[in-house]
Amino acid sequence: MNWSKSKTILIMALIFTNIFLLGSYISLHFQTTGTSVAEDTATVDFLRRSNIYVYDEIPTKIFSLPVLEVEVENVSQDQINEMISQFRIPFPSEVTRDNLLNYVELFLNENNLLEETAILDKITSLGSSYILEYRNKETEKEMFVEESYIICFIENKKIKSVEKKWIKPIKYGSKNQSTIPATTALLKFMSEYDETSAVSITNIEMVYWLDSSYTSEKATSFDTAFPAWEITYNNEKKKYILAY
Amino acid sequence: MKNMSEKKNKINIERIKSTFIVVLSVTAILLLFLLWRNITVDKISRAIESINEEPVIQLYIEPEKLVEYIEPYKGEIKMNGDTYILYDNVTQVWDEFLAFMRNAAKTNGATVSDVLAEDWHEACLGNCIMFTFNFEVSAQDANEMIYKEAYEAFDNVLLTNIMYSLDEPNNIYFFNNKTDIYRRISFDNSDISFINYITSLYELGLPKYYSLEEFYGYGLDSNVFIPYAVSSNVQSYKVREEIEVDEKEIINSLAETFFGEGFDFVRRITETDFSVSYIYQYGQKTLEVSHTGQIVYKEVLGNNRIEDLTSTQQLLEVLSFVEAHGGWQSLKGIVIQPYIKSITPIEAENQMGNRFVFGVREDGHPIYYSNGEIITVDIIGNRVIYYERQIYEEIDSLQYISNSETSKVIAASDIINSNYKEIEKAYEELGKPYESTSEEEIHAEVVKDIKQIEIGYYKLDEASEEGEYLVVPTWVIETSEIIFFYNLKTGRLVDYVVKEVE
Numbered sequence: 092m093n094w095s096k097s098k099t100i101l102i103m104a105l106i107f108t109n110i111f112l113l114g115s116y117i118s119l120h121f122q123t124t125g126t127s128v129a130e131d132t133a134t135v136d137f138l139r140r141s142n143i144y145v146y147d148e149i150p151t152k153i154f155s156l157p158v159l160e161v162e163v164e165n166v167s168q169d170q171i172n173e174m175i176s177q178f179r180i181p182f183p184s185e186v187t188r189d190n191l192l193n194y195v196e197l198f199l200n201e202n203n204l205l206e207e208t209a210i211l212d213k214i215t216s217l218g219s220s221y222i223l224e225y226r227n228k229e230t231e232k233e234m235f236v237e238e239s240y241i242i243c244f245i246e247n248k249k250i251k252s253v254e255k256k257w258i259k260p261i262k263y264g265s266k267n268q269s270t271i272p273a274t275t276a277l278l279k280f281m282s283e284y285d286e287t288s289a290v291s292i293t294n295i296e297m298v299y300w301l302d303s304s305y306t307s308e309k310a311t312s313f314d315t316a317f318p319a320w321e322i323t324y325n326n327e328k329k330k331y332i333l334a335y
Numbered sequence: 336m337k338n339m340s341e342k343k344n345k346i347n348i349e350r351i352k353s354t355f356i357v358v359l360s361v362t363a364i365l366l367l368f369l370l371w372r373n374i375t376v377d378k379i380s381r382a383i384e385s386i387n388e389e390p391v392i393q394l395y396i397e398p399e400k401l402v403e404y405i406e407p408y409k410g411e412i413k414m415n416g417d418t419y420i421l422y423d424n425v426t427q428v429w430d431e432f433l434a435f436m437r438n439a440a441k442t443n444g445a446t447v448s449d450v451l452a453e454d455w456h457e458a459c460l461g462n463c464i465m466f467t468f469n470f471e472v473s474a475q476d477a478n479e480m481i482y483k484e485a486y487e488a489f490d491n492v493l494l495t496n497i498m499y500s501l502d503e504p505n506n507i508y509f510f511n512n513k514t515d516i517y518r519r520i521s522f523d524n525s526d527i528s529f530i531n532y533i534t535s536l537y538e539l540g541l542p543k544y545y546s547l548e549e550f551y552g553y554g555l556d557s558n559v560f561i562p563y564a565v566s567s568n569v570q571s572y573k574v575r576e577e578i579e580v581d582e583k584e585i586i587n588s589l590a591e592t593f594f595g596e597g598f599d600f601v602r603r604i605t606e607t608d609f610s611v612s613y614i615y616q617y618g619q620k621t622l623e624v625s626h627t628g629q630i631v632y633k634e635v636l637g638n639n640r641i642e643d644l645t646s647t648q649q650l651l652e653v654l655s656f657v658e659a660h661g662g663w664q665s666l667k668g669i670v671i672q673p674y675i676k677s678i679t680p681i682e683a684e685n686q687m688g689n690r691f692v693f694g695v696r697e698d699g700h701p702i703y704y705s706n707g708e709i710i711t712v713d714i715i716g717n718r719v720i721y722y723e724r725q726i727y728e729e730i731d732s733l734q735y736i737s738n739s740e741t742s743k744v745i746a747a748s749d750i751i752n753s754n755y756k757e758i759e760k761a762y763e764e765l766g767k768p769y770e771s772t773s774e775e776e777i778h779a780e781v782v783k784d785i786k787q788i789e790i791g792y793y794k795l796d797e798a799s800e801e802g803e804y805l806v807v808p809t810w811v812i813e814t815s816e817i818i819f820f821y822n823l824k825t826g827r828l829v830d831y832v833v834k835e836v837e
Contacts, residue, residue, distance in 0.1 A: 095345075098352040105359035112366035158600055165607075266599040305604065305614065313605035335600060 127151070134274040141281055143290040150273045150295065154334070157264035159229070159299045159316040161236065164257040166204075171253050174202040182248035186221075188214060195223050195243045198250055206257060209241055221245040229260040235298040236260060236316060237331065258301050258316065270297065270334035276320035279332050294323035300331045395658040398480045398651055402433075404675055405477050405650075407466035407497075409789075411560070412533060412541065414462050414501075418560050419541040422789060423699020428536070429466060432499065435529035436507055436520075437478065437486075445488035445522035455510060455517045461502040464533060468495050470678035471513050476647040488520045501530050550748050553779045561747040561788045569698060569744075569790060569808035569823060574727035576628030576802065577665040580609035585666055586624050592660045593622050593632055629707075630661065632722040636684045641716030646678060646689055653691045653712045656719045665728040672696040673710065681713055688715035695726070702792040702806065703820065705830055727794060727804060745826040747788050747810050753826060754819075755781040761817055761831055787813040793820040793829050 131149045138145060178198050183190035191214060199205035209225040216222075227239035239258040244251045271279075273295050284290060300319035318334040406429050410421035421428055439445060459465070474492035479485050493516075494509040504527065509518045544560035547553075578585055590613050591598045602614040613622040623631045644652065657663060664670050676694040680687060693710040695702050702709070704725065713721035755778045759769055769780045791811040798804050809820040809829055820829040 095349060095352070098349070098356060102352060102355050102359065105356065105363060109359060109362050109366060112363060112370060116366055116370050158602075160603070264599050268600055302602075305602075305618075310607045311604055312607050313603070315602040315604070317600075317602070 130272075130274055134277055138277060138281055138292075142287070143277075143281055143284070143292065145277070145292045145295075147292060147294050149277070150297065153272050154270040154297055154318060155267040156232070156270060156297075156318040156334075157267050158318075159236070159263055160261045161299075161301060161314050161316050162259040162261055163301070163311045163314050164255075164259060165310050166255045166257065168254075171202075171204070171255065174198075174204070175250050175253065178202075178250060182245075191221055191223065191245070195245070195250070198243075198253075199241065204241065204253065204255060206241075206259070208236070208260070219247060220251075227258060229299070231260075231263070234318075235296075235321070237298045237300045237319075237321060237329075238303065239301070258314075260299075260316075261313070268335055270318050271320075271332075273297075273320055276322065276332040276334065280322050280330055283330075290324050292322055292324045294321070296321055297334065298331075300333070302331070302333075396651060396654045400654065401477065401647065401651060402481050404654065404673075405472055405481075405647075406468075406674075408469045408674070409467050411465045411467070412537070413459070413464075414533075414537045418544045418546065419537075420544045420560050420562075421541075423696070425466070428464070428533075431529060431532050432464070432466070432497075435526065436497075436499075437482070438526060439507065439522045439524045440474075440478075440486040440488040440520055441484070442522050442524050445486070445520055445524075447488050447490060447492060447518055447520050450508070450517045450519045452515075452517055454519070455498065455508050458500040458503055458506070458508055459498060461500055463498055463500040463502075465496060465498040470675055471495055471511060471646070473645065473647055474509075476645050480647055480651065488522070492518055492520070494518075499529075501533065504530060547782055547785060551779070551782050553782055555783060557783075557785070559785050559788055563746065563748075565744045565746070565790070565823075569700060569792075571805055571807045572697075573730050573803045574794065574806055575730055575804065577667065577669075577726040577728050578624065578628045578630070579802070580611065580624065580626050580628075586611055589624075589630070589661060589666065590622055593620065627706075628725065628727075630722075630724040632660070632719075634718070634720050636686065636715055636718060636720055639718060641686065641718055644717050649689055649714050649717070650675075650678075650691065652717055653714055653719065656712060656714075656722065657693075657710060657724075660722065661724055661726075665726050667728065669728040671726060671728075672699075674701075676701075676708065681715075683713065683715055683720055686715045688713060688720070690721075697729070697792050697806070700790050700792055700808070701811075702794065703809075703811065703818075703832075704794050705796055705832060727806075729806075730803065744823050745810075745821075747812070750810050750812070750821045750826055751782065751785075752778075754821065754828060757828055758812075758814065758817075758819060761819070765816060765833060767816060781814070784814040785812060786815060787811075790823060791820070795829070 128151075131151065134149065135145050175198075178201070180194070180197055183194055192211065196205060205225075206227070208227050208229055210228050212224045212226040214221060214223050221244075223243045223245070225241040227236040228234070229236055236258050238256065240254070240256055242254045244253070277292070277295065280292075298319060298321045299316040300321070301314055301316040319331040320334055322330045322332065324330065407425055408422075410425040410428050412419040412421065412428075472494050474494060475485060475489040478489055492509055493511050493514070495512045496510040498508040498510070500506065500508070505522055505524060507520045507522075509520075510516075511518075542562050542565070544562050546555075547557045547559050547561070548555040550561070578589075580586070590601070590611075594601045594613065594615055597615065604612040604614070606612070608626045610623065610625045612624075613620075615621070618635065619637065620634045621632070623629075625631075654663075663673055673693045673695055676692040677690075678692075679690050681690045682688070691712045691714070692708050693712075695709045704727075707725060708723070709726060711721070711723040712719055756774075758781045759777050762768055769777055771777045771780050789811050791809055792806050793809045793811075794804050794806045796804075807829060808823040810823055812819040812821065813834075817831050817833050819831045821827065822829050
């Protein structure tokens with residue numbers, strides 16, 4: 092037996108095997124973790140034929156996310172009304188964005204209503220009325236927690252009312268699961284949308300969503316929020332599509 | 336010299352080749368490992384998810400185990416005009432009879448035929464033994480599942496009662512109270528071992544029971560028998576819920592059995608009273624653990640594939656389901672003595688199925704709760720769609736908690752004599768007052784209305800500060816509309832429960 096020749100053949104075989112394995116590994120590991128532009132374009136065209144128009148860029152990323160354990164804060168509206176009636180700080184003489192914000196946050200802080208993860212989303216003014224809306228953005232994954240908000244209504248130079256619905260993130264689940272792509276969420280939205288009028292989608296983003304359709308006679312303390320695609324359409328209407 | 340150098344070069348080349356082979360082999364193994372890990376983490380977890388979408392009940396219980404559940408609730412022996420009722424000791428007699436009946440049914444020439452009600456009643460007049468089941472049993476189905484054998488004589492034998500006349504040793508009678516059909520297996524068998532067994536029991540001395548007619552003489556045609564006197568060791572004991580809402584680890588491990596690998600992606604809701612709910616997807620499966628320790632699991636049938644099963648096969652699935660989800664003991668492992676209380680047909684999502692209700696015995700006597708059943712399982716085909724479980728585990732047996740609680744037991748007849756007015760009052764409160772006005776007539780009406788009397792335990796509703804409940808031994812007096820529980824030792828009314836209309 093020619094050992095030298097055998098070794099050469101074995102080396103060649105091993106080189107080919109390693110090239111094959113490396114190729115497979117690279118193709119598996121670095122394969123695209125999202126949808127392609129072609130897929131997005133096809134989805135937009137398909138939706139357009141169903142009278143649904145997408146005016147936002149469709150996210151291509153497929154996420155891998157755990158669930159989020161949350162604490163549901165049950166704030167009594169009567170208590171908030173009482174806090175408003177006790178609030179004595181005068182309305183700023185000059186109405187600027189910063190002054191409005193200071194005024195509202197003084198009230199919220201004084202009554203422990205402002206949360207760490209609350210971020211100002213927008214200020215809307217209608218004559219002498221102002222609406223300040225806060226959203227809930229958790230810090231670890233920097234995703235919004237929905238539907239969770241603080242909305243302050245200012246009218247005639249004083250706080251008229253405050254609506255607070257707060258969901259406090261506690262901890263993430265231990266396992267991740269891939270989410271559906273935004274294109275699939277849009278198609279699900281289309282299948283669930285049963286009106287004939289045209290739909291203009293202005294935003295689509297991944298959020299953590301607590302489905303409030305579950306109703307219980309008892310108040311809830313802790314709950315589980317799931318990754319969901321939030322689709323904003325027709326003047327700020329929102330639709331959530333679970334992303335698992 | 337040149338040869339030496341060439342040889343040395345050749346050896347070096349071979350060494351390099353060998354090293355190269357080792358390096359390439361190690362690299363190949365490493366790449367294989369990386370590739371395998373990449374595939375397993377992602378692809379296998381997805382495969383598990385897809386399996387979870389169609390959960391299948393694994394059979395945790397062997398079919399042979401069915402023999403422990405398919406057994407009569409009570410036995411009745413009639414010998415020389417006397418009657419003996421077997422409750423807690425029926426199993427032993429049934430086992431003997433079952434062996435005898437199977438031997439008889441498999442003999443050559445054993446035949447089954449329809450008979451008239453009169454034939455049954457006539458055979459009942461002499462010495463006989465009768466077994467009563469709480470549910471309909473298919474003799475062939477049970478025989479095939481437990482013993483893997485089929486006998487022609489068991490074909491189409493569906494029964495709720497079995498009667499064997501010692502005077503007609505070659506016939507076994509069956510009655511089905513759901514369909515009012517009487518059948519009889521006739522066989523040519525000279526085996527008298529069972530007759531000898533019953534005779535020896537009789538000679539050993541069984542506590543004699545008397546019919547209500549013998550006690551009161553109202554001209555009743557009653558099948559209700561009560562003992563004249565009972566010397567019983569039954570005594571009160573304390574229980575607590577098998578699970579408390581703050582035992583999160585136990586609750587989570589139980590919940591995991593329902594949702595499997597997908598448990599990490601199940602919605603978990605904790606209410607302010609600490610009740611916990613688990614919801615899978617859009618309510619496809621839900622599990623609720625209430626603050627009172629009650630566990631309720633529900634599953635939507637949807638488009639899931641259903642396999643047609645006989646009620647005996649369903650019983651096996653149900654037993655397996657319970658075994659896999661909490662088990663046939665308390666969650667902390669305290670053994671219970673379950674029995675089938677009823678099997679009734681149900682309809683859900685336009686499909687027919689069965690509801691299996693299980694009770695629990697303590698020292699052979701059934702335990703009653705005012706707030707529902709111990710284990711209830713609804714099954715359609717091979718899929719369990721509802722599972723309710725409320726088990727209390729014994730923590731303390733109270734040895735003679737007071738002087739009044741001794742081994743002395745008040746006779747059932749005395750209970751009726753002292754409390755018939757209370758029974759009448761309960762009917763009045765129910766809006767169904769008796770028509771009689773005189774005391775004697777009311778007494779007669781109460782006695783005539785009694786359907787069953789037996790000893791049973793009753794769990795009181797009120798918990799102590801430590802969350803413990805008292806379970807007291809009672810006379811369970813079942814009338815047509817209401818079940819009354821009278822303390823066995825004091826004779827006082829403990830509670831009464833209005834029967835559900837079927």
